[in-house]
Amino acid sequence: MDGHIFIVQTVLNCLVLGGLFFLIAIGLNIIYGISRVINIAHGSLYALGAYFGYTLVATGLNFMFALILAPLMVAIVGIVIERVILLPTRDRPMVYTLILTYGLMVFMDGLLKYIWGDQILFIHPPDFLSESLTIAGVPYPFYRFFILMATVASMASLYMLIEKTKVGIIMRAASTIPEMVYSLGIDMKLVHVGVFAFGCALAGLGGIIAGPLFTVYPMMGGEMLISCFVVLVVGGLGSIKGVTLAALLIGTVQTLGFVFITDYAMVIVYVMMALILLFMPKGILGEGKFE
C-alpha cells in the first residue's frame, strides 16, 4: 500500500473513533461531575440512539432529521430514567445508583433484543454521504469525514456552552460546591435532570452516528460502555479536558492496534489503562475527581 495514503487514512480513522468515544464518554463524565452518578446504562442509551435511528430511517425519514430526532428521543427516555430511579436515590450513597443503573442496563439490553431482535441491522446514510472525497490527495469515505465534522461541531458547541453560558457556569460551579449553587437560588433538581438528559442526547447522537459505521446490534452498548470507562479512567473522572484528550488517545491506540496487531489491540488498550491507573490515578491531566 502507498505509504502516504495509509498514513492519511489511519490518522483520520484515529480521529473518527476518538471523536465518537468523546461524544459518548463526555456525557457520562458530565453526569458524574455534577450529579455524582455513574450511569452503567449509558452504553444502552447509546445503543437505543442507534436503534431509534434505524427505525426512523427505515420508515423513510431523512437521515439528517433522524440525526436530530433520535438524540431527542433518547433524551426523553433519559428524563424518565432520572425522575423514576435517580431522583429518589439522590441523597443515598453512590452504590445505590450503581446497582440501579446496572439493573437498568440489563433491562434495556433485553428490551432492545425484544423489540428489534438479535440480528444485525443497517442504517443507510443518504447517497451523498456514501461517496468518497479526497483529503490531502487521498480518497476517504465521505461518511467518516462527516462523523469527524459532526463530533468537532459537538465538541466546539459543548465547550462554548461550558465556558460562555450561564448554564455552563452553573455546571462548573456545581461540580465543585453543589450546596452553594442551590444556596444561590438555583433549582438543582432542574440542573440534575437537564444534565442527565443532555448526556443521554449525546449518547443517542453517538449511537445514530455510529450505526452506519459499525452496524446496529444488541451488544453494541456494552462494548461502548467498556471503552468509555477506559476513556474516563485515563482522562480522570470529572475532568472535561482530560476526557477529551483521553478519547482521542484511546481512539488512536485502538485504531493503530487493530491495524498492526489485530488480535491484541484491546490488550494494548487495557495495559495502557492499568499503567495509568497505577502511576496517574487522577488521569492524564491529574484533574480527576473520583471520590
Place this chain on the structure above:
Amino acid sequence: MRILELDNIHAYYGDSHVIQGLSLYVDKGEAVSIIGRNGVGKTTTLRSIMGLTPPAQGTIKINGEDSTKWTTNKVVTKGHVAYIPAERHIFPGVTVEENLRIAERKSKKNDQWNLDLIYNKFPILAERRKQDGATLSGGEQQMLAIGRGLMSNPSIMILDEPSQGLAPLIVETVVDTIKQLCKDQTLTLILVEQNYHVAMDLASRHYLMEIKGKIACDMSSQECQEDLDKLIKHLGV
C-alpha cells in the same frame, strides 16, 4: 412587622439532636445577631432557615408565609433570602465575574442589583473580574461572597461569621461595607458571630445562644454593654 419567625425548631445532624426547641424572630429592617460558643447550633439555625438542614419539628415563617418545607432555592427566590456561609464557598475554577453571574436574577423591579452596581460598590472585584475566584485573598473572597449574595436581590441577608479568618484591619472594612449596605438598602440582617465586637457593631439586638440551640436571652446592644459579664460568660472569652 415580623420578616422572619422561628417557632420551637428542632433540628438533627444524623442522629444528633443539635437544636432542641429554638424560637426567635426578626423584624423587617432589623439587624440581629446570634452569639454563642462553638457548637451551640448557630450555623445549624441558619441552615434550617435556608432549608439546607430542614427542621424535624417546628415552623419557620418568612414574611408571614410558612417556609418550613421550602427547598433552598425557593427560600432564596421566593423568600428573598441571601445566605453567606462562613466558608464563603467561592467557586474555584470559576472567575470572579462568573461567581457573580451565577446568582444573577432577572426581575422587573428597578432597584435590583446587577454586575455594574456590584463593581461600583466593590471596586476590587471589578479589578479582579477575570481572575479565578479561588485566588482572591480572604477579605476579597468575603466581598465577593457578599456581592454574590446581593445579586439575587435579597431582602434578608444571612451572614455566618463574616469576620472568620480575617485580619483585624480587613474585618473593619468588611464591617463598614455591611453597615453601609444595611443603611442604603432596606436589608434585614441576620448575623452569627463569635467576635462580639463585630456583633455589637453591626446588630442592634442579640440572641445569646446556649448549648442545643437554647436561647438564654435576647438583649439590645445597650443592655449587652451594661451586662458585659453575662455576654462574656456566654462566649467563654
